[in-house]
Amino acid sequence: MTDVRALIDDHARAVEQDVISWRHTLHEHPELPNREEKTAAMVARHLTGLGFDTVRTGVAGHGVIGVLHGGDGDRVMGLRADMDALPVKELQDVPFRSTVVDEDYPDGPFPVAHMCGHDVHTAVLMGAASVLAGLREHLPGTVKMIFQPAEEGPPITEDGGADLMVRDGALENPRPDMMFVLHTSPFPAGMLNYSAGHALASSDYLSIRVEGQGVHGSTPWMGKDPMPVAAEIITALGQVYRQVPANDAMTISIGKVVDSGRFNVIGDGVELIGTIRVLQDEILDDVHARVDRIASHVAAAHGLTATTTFRQHVPSVHNDPAWLDRILPTARRVMGDKHVQPSPPTLGYDDASLFVNPVGGAYMLLGGQDTEVADGRLQPVDGGRGLWPNHNPHFYFDDGVLVDGVRLHSHVTYDFLTGAI
Numbered sequence: 001m002t003d004v005r006a007l008i009d010d011h012a013r014a015v016e017q018d019v020i021s022w023r024h025t026l027h028e029h030p031e032l033p034n035r036e037e038k039t040a041a042m043v044a045r046h047l048t049g050l051g052f053d054t055v056r057t058g059v060a061g062h063g064v065i066g067v068l069h070g071g072d073g074d075r076v077m078g079l080r081a082d083m084d085a086l087p088v089k090e091l092q093d094v095p096f097r098s099t100v101v102d103e104d105y106p107d108g109p110f111p112v113a114h115m116c117g118h119d120v121h122t123a124v125l126m127g128a129a130s131v132l133a134g135l136r137e138h139l140p141g142t143v144k145m146i147f148q149p150a151e152e153g154p155p156i157t158e159d160g161g162a163d164l165m166v167r168d169g170a171l172e173n174p175r176p177d178m179m180f181v182l183h184t185s186p187f188p189a190g191m192l193n194y195s196a197g198h199a200l201a202s203s204d205y206l207s208i209r210v211e212g213q214g215v216h217g218s219t220p221w222m223g224k225d226p227m228p229v230a231a232e233i234i235t236a237l238g239q240v241y242r243q244v245p246a247n248d249a250m251t252i253s254i255g256k257v258v259d260s261g262r263f264n265v266i267g268d269g270v271e272l273i274g275t276i277r278v279l280q281d282e283i284l285d286d287v288h289a290r291v292d293r294i295a296s297h298v299a300a301a302h303g304l305t306a307t308t309t310f311r312q313h314v315p316s317v318h319n320d321p322a323w324l325d326r327i328l329p330t331a332r333r334v335m336g337d338k339h340v341q342p343s344p345p346t347l348g349y350d351d352a353s354l355f356v357n358p359v360g361g362a363y364m365l366l367g368g369q370d371t372e373v374a375d376g377r378l379q380p381v382d383g384g385r386g387l388w389p390n391h392n393p394h395f396y397f398d399d400g401v402l403v404d405g406v407r408l409h410s411h412v413t414y415d416f417l418t419g420a421i
C-alpha cells in the first residue's frame with residue numbers, strides 16, 4: 001500500500017524552493033486590499049497549470065477559488081489564504097524588499113508591503129496546491145482552495161473581503177465540510193500555536209461624526225466649535241472600559257481625526273475614525289450602545305450633535321474545542337509534539353471567521369521569527385533578527401518555515417478526506 005503521508009512530505013520538499021521564490025516575488029510586488037490583480041493572476045495561472053477542475057476568478061474583486069477533485073469520497077476540504085498587503089513602508093533589509101508605492105489608492109498615495117505575511121499564506125497554499133494536485137489519485141474527496149482579497153479591509157467606500165466572497169458563493173458548490181486556515185505570527189520559527197474558543201477578536205470600524213458650525217477662529221462664540229467636543233469624546237471613551245467587566249477583553253482606539261478647519265478657521269465638523277475590538281461577540285451590542293451614548297451626550301452637553309456608525313463588522317474567529325481535538329494529532333505529527341502549543345487569544349481580527357465559524361475546522365498561527373517563549377513571555381533570541389509583530393514595518397518571516405506550512409495544509413487535507421480527522 002502506498003504511504004501517502006510519506007509522499008506528501010517528499011512532494012512538499014520537492015516544491016520548497018519554488019514556494020520560497022513565489023513568496024519573494026509576491027513580497028516584492030505587494031498589492032493593497034481590493035487591488036490584488038497581479039497576485040490573483042499568478043495564483044489562477046498556477047492552479048490552472050496544475051489541472052484544477054475549476055478555477056473561478058474575479059470572486060469578490062480579485063478572489064480566486066480552485067476546486068480539485070480527487071478519487072471517490074464525499075468530503076470537501078476547504079483551505080484559505082489571503083493575498084493583500086498593507087499600506088506600510090517596509091524597513092526590513094532583505095533582497096526582496098518592497099519599494100512599491102500605490103499612487104492611486106483612496107486617501108493615498110501609500111507605500112505597500114506584506115507586513116502581515118499574506119505573501120507567505122499565498123505562496124504556501126500554492127505549494128499545497130502543487131502537492132495535492134500531484135497526489136490527486138490518492139485523495140478520496142475534494143479540495144477547495146480560497147484565495148481571498150482584502151482581508152485587511154477594503155477602502156471604506158468599497159465592498160470586499162471574506163464577507164463579499166461568502167455572498168458571492170465561496171462556501172457553496174461545493175460546500176466545505178472543514179476549513180483550515182494558517183496565519184503567520186512572530187512566535188518562534190517552526191512553532192504552531194492555537195487558541196481554543198474565541199481565538200481572535202470581533203472588530204468594527206468606528207466613525208463618530210461631530211457636527212458643528214464653521215466660523216472664524218477668532219470668534220468661536222459665533223459658531224459651534226466641534227474640535228473640543230471631539231477631544232472630549234476621545235477622552236470620555238476611556239470610561240467604557242469601566243462600564244464593561246474587566247475580564248471581557250475589549251479595546252477602543254481612535255486612529256484618525258479628520259477635520260475641515262485650518263489655523264484660523266473653525267471647521268463645521270470633525271470625524272473620529274477608529275476600531276472597536278471585543279473577544280466575546282456577545283458584549284458588542286452593549287459596547288456599541290455605550291459608545292453611541294457617550295458621543296451623543298458629550299456633544300449635546302455643548303449644544304452639538306454626534307452621529308456614531310459602525311461598519312465592516314468582522315465576527316471573532318471561534319476555534320471549536322471539539323474540532324481542535326480532532327486536528328491536533330495531525331498537527332503534532334507534522335510539526336513535532338513540542339512545536340504545537342496553545343497560546344492566549346488576541347484582539348487582532350481575521351475575517352477568516354466567516355469561513356471557519358459556520359463550517360468548522362481550525363485557525364492556527366505559524367511562527368516564523370527568531371524568538372522564544374521564556375518566563376511565559378515571547379522574547380527575541382540573542383543574535384537573531386528580533387521580535388517584530390505583524391503590521392510592524394520590520395515584520396519578517398523565516399523562509400525555512402514555508403515548507404512546514406505546505407506540509408500542514410496537505411496533511412490536514414489528506415487526514416480529513418480519509419477520515420483520520
Ligand SMILES: [Zn+2]
Nearest residue numbers: 116152390391
Ligand atoms: Zn493583518
Ligand SMILES: [Zn+2]
Nearest residue numbers: 116118151183
Ligand atoms: Zn493578516
